[in-house]
Amino acid sequence: MILKAERLSAGYARIQVLKAIDLEVKKGEIVCLVGANGAGKSTLLKVLSGVIPPTAGAFTFDGRDVTGRKPNQLVRMGLSHVPEGRQIFGSLTVKQNLFLGAYVNPAKKERLDDLLESVFGLFPKLKERLAQKAGTMSGGEQQMLAIGRGLMSQPKLLLLDEPSLGLAPLVVEAILSTIGELRSRGISILLVEQNVNAALHISDRAYVLETGRIVLQGEAKDLLENEEVKRCYLGM
Amino acid sequence: MSDISHLVQFLFSGITVGSVYALIAVSLVIVYKVSQLICFAQGEFFVFGALTMTTLVSKGVPVPLAFFLSIIIAMALGALIQQVLIRPMKNTSVGALIVMTIAISLALRGLALLIWGRESHVLPPFSRGEPIQVLGAALQLQILWIVGITTVVLFLIWFFFEKTPAGIAMRACAENPYGASLMGINTQKTTLVAWAWGSGIGALAGMAVAPMLFTQYTSGIMPMVKGFIAMSIGGLGSIVGSVIAGLLLGLVESYTIGLISSKFSDTIVFALLMAVLVFRPNGLFSRS
Numbered sequence: 001m002i003l004k005a006e007r008l009s010a011g012y013a014r015i016q017v018l019k020a021i022d023l024e025v026k027k028g029e030i031v032c033l034v035g036a037n038g039a040g041k042s043t044l045l046k047v048l049s050g051v052i053p054p055t056a057g058a059f060t061f062d063g064r065d066v067t068g069r070k071p072n073q074l075v076r077m078g079l080s081h082v083p084e085g086r087q088i089f090g091s092l093t094v095k096q097n098l099f100l101g102a103y104v105n106p107a108k109k110e111r112l113d114d115l116l117e118s119v120f121g122l123f124p125k126l127k128e129r130l131a132q133k134a135g136t137m138s139g140g141e142q143q144m145l146a147i148g149r150g151l152m153s154q155p156k157l158l159l160l161d162e163p164s165l166g167l168a169p170l171v172v173e174a175i176l177s178t179i180g181e182l183r184s185r186g187i188s189i190l191l192v193e194q195n196v197n198a199a200l201h202i203s204d205r206a207y208v209l210e211t212g213r214i215v216l217q218g219e220a221k222d223l224l225e226n227e228e229v230k231r232c233y234l235g236m
Numbered sequence: 237m238s239d240i241s242h243l244v245q246f247l248f249s250g251i252t253v254g255s256v257y258a259l260i261a262v263s264l265v266i267v268y269k270v271s272q273l274i275c276f277a278q279g280e281f282f283v284f285g286a287l288t289m290t291t292l293v294s295k296g297v298p299v300p301l302a303f304f305l306s307i308i309i310a311m312a313l314g315a316l317i318q319q320v321l322i323r324p325m326k327n328t329s330v331g332a333l334i335v336m337t338i339a340i341s342l343a344l345r346g347l348a349l350l351i352w353g354r355e356s357h358v359l360p361p362f363s364r365g366e367p368i369q370v371l372g373a374a375l376q377l378q379i380l381w382i383v384g385i386t387t388v389v390l391f392l393i394w395f396f397f398e399k400t401p402a403g404i405a406m407r408a409c410a411e412n413p414y415g416a417s418l419m420g421i422n423t424q425k426t427t428l429v430a431w432a433w434g435s436g437i438g439a440l441a442g443m444a445v446a447p448m449l450f451t452q453y454t455s456g457i458m459p460m461v462k463g464f465i466a467m468s469i470g471g472l473g474s475i476v477g478s479v480i481a482g483l484l485l486g487l488v489e490s491y492t493i494g495l496i497s498s499k500f501s502d503t504i505v506f507a508l509l510m511a512v513l514v515f516r517p518n519g520l521f522s523r524s
Contacts, residue, residue, distance in 0.1 A: 049418065072420035087415030089408045096404050103405055104420035153420070 001063070002027050002157050002188045003048065003079075008057035010047045017043045019212040020057065025157060030179065030189045032199045032220060034233055035209035041192040042084050044209070045159045048190070049081035050074045062156060076104045080155035084162045084192075086146040090135025094126055097134050097145055101152025119148040122178050140171035147178070157188045164195050176202055196233040200224050208233075241372025246494040247487070248370075252379050252448070254486020255386040259441035260463025261470060261478035262393065267434040269410040269473055270427045271322070273330060276337040278438045279460025280344035283453060285310050285439025286446035287352050290359045299362060306443055307436045314435025315428050322431075323424065341460075348453035356450035359443070382444045389437060390479060397475070406430055465509045471519025481520060 003025040010018045017040045025031045033041045046052045048059065050071040058067040061079055071081070080101075089097050095116075102115060120127040123144040129137060134145055143163055150158055160179065164172040172195060179189060180202050193199035200206055200220045208216035208229065216229070223229045230236040260278060267275045285306050292302035317340055325333055362381045367374035396403035408416040409426045417423055441459065442451065449455065466485050470477030485505055492501045512520055 051414070051417065071417050072422055075418070075420035081418050083415065083418055087412055087418065089411050089415060091411055092404065092407060099401065100404060100408055100416075100419045100421070103401060149419075 001025075001060075002029075003059065003061055003190065005048070005059040006057055008044075008047060008054050008059055010043060010052055010054045012052075016055070017212050018047065018054075021209075021212075021214055023207055023214065025188050025190050027156075027188055028183060028186065029205065030183055030191060030203045032196075032203035032206040033190065033192045033209055034196050034199070034206055034223070034229070036232075038211075039209040040212040041209055042161055045081060045083075045161050045190070045192060049079060049159055051081075072104055075153050075155075078154065078156035079159070080150040080153050080157070081159040082146050082150040082161065082163065084165065086142050088134045088142050088145050088149065090133065092134060093131055094134050094137070094145055095130045097149050098126075098152050101149035103153075105153055115152050115154070119151055122151075122181060123148055140167050140175070143167060143171075143175055147175070151182075151187075155187060157190065158182065159190050161192045162194060163191075164193060164198075172198070196229075197224075238372055242494065244371045244373035246490045248373060248375055248379055249494075250487035250490030251483065252382050252445070252486070253489060254483035255382050256441045256445050256459060256482075257462045257466045257485050258479045258482030259386055259389065259437055259444075260459050261466035261482045262390070262475055263434040263437040263441070264463055264467045265470075265473060265475050265478050266393075266430050266437070268467070270406060270430040271333075273322075273333050273337065274464065274467075275340075275431075275434065276334065276460065277317070277341040277344055278434065278463065279456025279458075280341050280348065281310050281314065281435045281438030281456070282442035282459050283348050283451060283456040284313065284344065284442070286359065286442035286449075286451040286455070287348065287357055287453075288439075289443045290357045290446060290451065291352070293359060303443065307439055310439030311432040311436040314438075315432040317435075318428050318431035323427075345453055345456070352453060354452065356452045357446075358450055359446035361447040376448070378444075378447045385440065385444050389440060390475075393433075393437075393475060402426075402429070462505065465505060468509060469512045469520050471521050474519065474521060477519055477521035 001024060005021055005023040007020040007022060008018060009016060009020055021044060033044065035041050043052065047054050050069050050073070053068055058065060060066060061074065061077060066074060066077070089100065098116060098119060099112065102112060125141055126144055126148055129141065134142065137145065147163065163175050167175065176198050179191065182189060191199055191203065200223055203220040205218065206220045206223050207214050260282060264274060264278055267273065288309055289302050289306040292305060293299060297305070321336060321340060322333065325336060361378045363377050365377050367376045397407055405416065405421045406426050406429065408419065409421055409423050413423050462485060463482070466482035467478045470481035488508065489501045489505060492504050
């Protein structure tokens with residue numbers, strides 16, 4: 001088990017966004033979070049990466065209780081969050097962005113170069129753009145950079161928030177197929193994706209979130225056949 | 237003196253004053269980049285740097301040691317102010333924060349009055365020796381120190397922000413604090429370091445010119461204003477822009493004083509600022 005959340009609750013000011021979430025990600029799994037806008041998916045990822053402290057409940061990462069840890073501690077342990085909207089540093093070069101991904105694990109120069117090479121293995125385009133300012137790249141390239149940057153800390157678990165948002169269909173396909181590639185590199189993935197059909201096809205399991213509660217969970221292939229999921233999220 | 241030697245003399249004084257404006261502008265930019273805040277107390281660091289070093293040297297501390305001690309004291313003071321007074325206000329408006337930095341400026345000015353009194357203090361030059369004659373103009377050795385220190389500081393800043401992980405992390409924090417925190421960058425620590433840098437550079441400006449000025453507790457006001465003008469002309473967040481603007485201001489002032497009259501130097505500088513704000517509100521060197 002790489003991640004296990006028990007009765008996790010969180011919110012902003014007096015608004016409770018997450019209500020007693022139980023969730024697991026096993027090693028090597030791709031787990032998908034499905035839900036409408038405002039269901040609490042992004043908030044859940046922010047709690048798991050330490051950006052927002054939970055108001056109740058607990059979660060373990062890699063067997064250790066990490067409730068209340070800060071992002072810098074969690075990144076160092078191997079939990080990397082690729083946030084919604086990419087949040088790359090547009091005024092910095094692609095290379096500087098990637099190096100910042102490895103900020104908490106100051107590696108030797110050769111090791112950094114190895115890490116860069118492994119990112120280029122997934123996204124060859126980034127190699128051509130190394131010296132370019134990140135803000136001048138296309139949306140798809142920026143998303144590749146955001147994922148690549150997230151990989152530079154050598155994560156065991158990657159939290160991916162809406163990686164295909166606002167991208168052209170071909171680019172979406174490319175991004176989603178690399179997610180499968182990441183699993184084969186031994187990285188577990190918790191994925192939030194508005195393209196539910198595609199997401200369920202690459203996931204092992206999924207949770208359906210409605211107004212801060214998990215209302216349905218199971219194997220991804222079973223959820224693809226579930227009548228309610230079909231009606232609400234697959235538009236069938 | 238010939239006409240040429242006059243023009244060269246004005247060039248020297250322009251570069252001297254311009255270097256000071258450039259340093260103060262850079263110190264403002266560094267704080268501005270991480271805190272989105274113009275720290276109006278920067279002129280007081282100028283005074284504290286100059287007067288701390290003057291006191292240390294007059295007590296017999298060797299000049300190099302006094303130099304580094306004064307910088308470290310100013311950096312510590314800046315970090316302390318950020319930690320104790322600015323940090324607790326992080327969820328308030330920028331307006332409130334600016335008022336806070338004005339209050340800090342006044343408090344530091346009062347503190348300087350208590351410590352050093354109303355008198356003016358002069359620091360001996362960093363090195364002794366006759367001025368060098370260049371085309372009939374006298375180049376004082378302290379000017380070489382000022383230009384040298386400014387060059388070294390600007391190179392270090394460039395190196396820090398372009399080449400070191402800590403510097404790049406600081407830029408990341410300034411641009412996108414949320415994204416930076418996800419990289420595991422400690423945004424509070426980074427802000428603290430930026431304030432320490434800013435205060436140290438402000439102090440350095442005061443120390444470098446202290447042998448050429450009579451420094452007293454109010455001496456930081458005009459350098460702060462001019463540094464701020466340089467920062468505005470240079471485009472608020474741009475280090476390169478504010479350095480060029482600082483030097484430009486110094487030269488404009490010096491030639492105005494020399495060729496027209498000292499009465500007009502401030503008028504022309506402020507007119508320049510107004511013209512830039514009207515015609516290039518994002519600064520002279522911004523691309524947009």
